[in-house]
Amino acid sequence: MEEPGPGEKRALSIRDIARLAGVSRQTVSRVLNGERYIKPSTEAQVRKVIEEHSWRPNSAARALATARSRTVGLLVSARSHYGPFSAATAIDEAARNRGYAILTATLAREDDESISAALDAFVAQGVEGVVVIAPQQRAHEALQRVTFKVPLVSLHWKSAGDDRVAAFDQLAGARLATRHLIELGHTRIRHLAGPQDWSEAEDRMNGFLAELNDHDLPVTAPILGDWTADLGYEVGLKILHFPDFTAIFASNDQMALGLMHAAADLGVAVPEQLSIVGFDDIPEAKHYSPPLTTVRQDFGWLGARAIAVLLAQIEGEDTGPPAEFPVPQLIVRASTAPPPPGR
Structure with a gap:
């Protein structure tokens, strides 16, 4: 290995980290590889030394040494x-x-x-x-x-x-969003779906339809979208002039934003005249006007x-029994409310 020149500082090796931590090189390697059965105190000491010296392992050397x-x-x-x-x-x-x-x-x-x-x-x-x-x-x-x-x-x-x-269980998340609107009293609900060839969009649409069917509510064909706020805005301008519905479940938050923009331009008050639910809980959703009710995925x-x-x-580890797909979380904010009286 080439020696450092005058004034240059030699990069620490894994052996140096082992010496400073008071352990063997093999122990440092086991910590780096995330192997089990290492004493927590030993691992903590090794990681402390690594952090103190801002050390990063040489990935090429590790690959040669481990064939991985x-x-x-x-x-x-x-x-x-x-x-x-x-x-x-x-x-x-x-x-x-x-x-x-x-x-x-x-x-x-x-x-x-x-x-x-x-x-x-x-x-x-x-x-x-x-x-x-x-x-x-x-x-x-x-x-x-x-x-x-x-x-x-x-x-x-x-x-x-x-x-x-x-x-995540997209279908169950969509059912949560739709059920929230139904429990508020909405009986005429539209769905702005995502692109037809996306699995998430299909699951969310099927969840919406299943929840309406379970409550014996009328179903109007979902509108196919493309995930963008521009599309949501265009759709909103077309369907909000004389709406025969009181709520919309949009398949993502960006399309919900477009719908809210169109509603504002047409003088349709959200949520007093129209409730809107999105999906994903993007960071900006809580700052929409009004803040958006949506479905959060972790x-x-x-x-x-x-x-x-x-x-x-x-x-080659055993993962145990197959994990269930978790249900996303409904986040209720100010974009949903009971339908207007008489509607």
């Missing part, structure tokens, strides 16, 4: 919105907390060739597993056809198998779950 890259790939569809990108951020954090680096690629098209090429590129870079965030139906079908060379976990697609998926949990499922495959 401790790297996972993250494949994200380019046609994504707040939810998938928030999940990607959570996955990146969860992977790093487990001692894995992340390589990210964006999927421009959801066909077999594009997905296969992206997975092959990940494998060529030595990743040990891949998380895919591509909620479109076309992407799901392509993933079922391509050959996986490394363990893979998919977000959203519950039909992929409980041991290879991390997701993306931190989703990222940790995705990485836990993937690393269980990589490391």
Whole structure:
């Protein structure tokens, strides 16, 4: 190894960290790899030394020493919105907390060739597993056809198998939103759905329809959207001139924002004349005018779950019985209220 020049400071090695912590090099390695059966006090001491010296392990050296890259790939569809990108951020954090680096690629098209090429590129870079965030139906079908060379976990697609998926129960979340409106007294409710080829949009639409059917309420065909506030605004201008409904469940918060903008421009008071519910609870939702009632997903949990499922495959761990898909949380704010008298 080249010696540092005059005035230069040699970078600390794993042996230096072990000496400063008063443990063996193997113990430091076990801490870095997140292995079990290390005394909490020993792990705390090692991590204290690492933090004090702002030390980062040499990933190339670790890969050579262990024949493992401790790297996972993250494949994200380019046609994504707040939810998938928030999940990607959570996955990146969860992977790093487990001692894995992340390589990210964006999927421009959801066909077999594009997905296969992206997975092959990940494998060529030595990743040990891949998380895919591509909620479109076309992407799901392509993933079922391509050959996986490394363990893979998919977000959203519950039909992929409980041991290879991390997701929230979108249908149950949509039922919560719709039930909230029904319990307020609304009987004529519209739904602004997401794109038809998205699994989340389909589940939320089915949840909306199921809840109306369970309460024997009339059903009007959902309006297909594209997740954007611009689309919500355009739809609002078309349907709010002479509304024959008193509430709208939008499949995401951005489209709900567009609806609220249109309502304001047309003089339709929210929630006095029209109640609106969104989905996702984006950070800005509580600052809408009025603050938006919505359905919250815990993306931190989703990222940790995705990485836990993937690393269980990589490391050959038993994950136990399949986890249930958790139900999102209804967040009630000021955009919903009982319908106007007589409506």
